[in-house]
Amino acid sequence: MYKFDNDFIFGGATAAYQAEGAAMEEGRGPCIWDEYLNRPESKFNGDIASDFYHKYGKDLSLSKEFGLNGIRISISWSRIIPDGVGKVNEKGIEFYNNLIDECLKNGVEPFVTLHHFDTPLNLFKNGDWLDRDNINHFVKFAKICFDNFGDRVTKWITFNEAWAVAQNGYIAGNFPPSIKYDVEKAIQSMHNMMVAHSKVVELYKSMNLKGEIGIVHTLEGKYPITESEEDKLAAKIDYTISNKFMLDACFKGKYDDDTLNIIKHILDKNNGELIIYEGDMDVIEKASKNIDFLGMNYYSSHFLKAYDGESNIYHNGTGEKGTSIFALKGIGERVNNPEVETTDWDWPIYPKGLYDMLLRIKNDYPNYKKVYITENGMGYKDDFVDGKIDDAPRIDYIKRHLEAVLKAKDAGVNVKGYFVWSLMDVLSWSNGFNKRYGLFYVDFDSQERYPKKSAYWFKKMSDTKILCDGEEIEY
DSSP, X not given: OOBOOTTOEEEEEOOHHHHOOOTTSTTXXXXXXXXXXXXXXXXXXXXXXXXXXXXXXXXXXXXXXXXXXXXXEEOOHHHHSTTSSSOXXXXXXXXXXXXXXXXXXXXXXXXXXXXXXXXXXXXXHTTGGGSTHHHHHHHHHHHHHHHHHTTTOOEEEEEEOHHHHHHHHHTSOSSTTOOOSOHHHHHHHHHHHHHHHHHHHHHHHHTTOXXXXXXXXXOOOEEESSSOHHHHHHHHHHHIIIIIHHHIIIIISSOOHHHHHHHHHHHHHTTOOOOOOTTHHXXXXXXXXXXXXXXXXXXXXXXXXXXXXOOEEEOOOSOOTXXXXXXXXXXXXXXXXXXXXXXXXXXXXXXXXXXXXXXXXXXHOTTOOOEEEEEEOOOBOOOOBTXXXXXXXXXXXXXXXXXXXXXXXXXXXXEEEEEEEOSBOOOBTTTBTSSBOOSEEEETTTTEEEEOHHHHHHHHHHHHOBOOXXXXXXX
């Protein structure tokens, strides 16, 4: 029988832009997504989203009722500093003070992310993480957050998915600034974010606050589609740019020689170079000794074959199964494994990849301390029938991934919690509102919340600390 520790965190995850709404209320300034998703061609935006700004009391009450003892929230940089660099918005401070207090009142521990894709608009236009000045702007923002909320928040996250920022913004082009195939910008932005992360870790430790600080990486298994040496190399190269490059920075305090050789190979193929500035590696090395936890977002793994052609990527943002293409010059081509099922958005459902990734963290980075699964979940086209949502496929998906987590714990990996993405249905960055992830269904017209079958299942698991089947759940 699979059983969780008594102190295991059963959480739900959110992000400010995807959930809060209130985009123009009480002094909040615009972030890049406000402009990007309010273009004439956009079919959705986050102006209202899940209205978490006004509904958080209801959402936290539901969290308590359904056995969740943790929540991931992020702090909107432009709600605290509207232009990213200037005057502090006291209404923003007041909102997050009230939100954090409500979390604690309901026994739901807040895990707070400082950057979840939403750079203030004018800083983004100055170059975002390609602009070295943004590092110091981010440190200033972090200091304001630590000063105002650090007495109650004891779990801090610097970045959410720096790889997604780089890949989607500069390689796939489905995030702003919508640049495709610029691998040089992607790699440089990742390095600069690792410097920013490290400086914020060092700032936090210098303030002698009572909590812990870590980072969230999206980590995907990379497997060769055949046993050929060429396909094995493609998988290794993709793993290095997606996972190892930044994991090395966070936990080794340096880039291994093998890592840098592969990064150089990728950049040579794409006519680019990585600039490492004086002092960068010193702060990265210091922070690697002080990082308290790794947050792992896991949704899928990829199967790779060798590829020598020009880059060619098509993002499936509609759920039209079988339309994705991802072939990147100097890296490889992600291909379908006929033995592995996929979601409607062509994401392989591969719990073994989660287990393998956890074991790899333990073996490759023995100083990792602890891991939280900070996002995992299934995008699904939920059917709302007679006031109920029977999302059995989501229950099966989460159950299989939690089995992988418990198997990894048995193998000695220190996993301390699991956050389902997402707490309630939220805006999906590139899919809008038709791709639902939440334990609680949101009627985006009325903003009413309805617990799904998965919420009742999650509650039973949290109450019993036993991984149970979903068939027996009444709701």
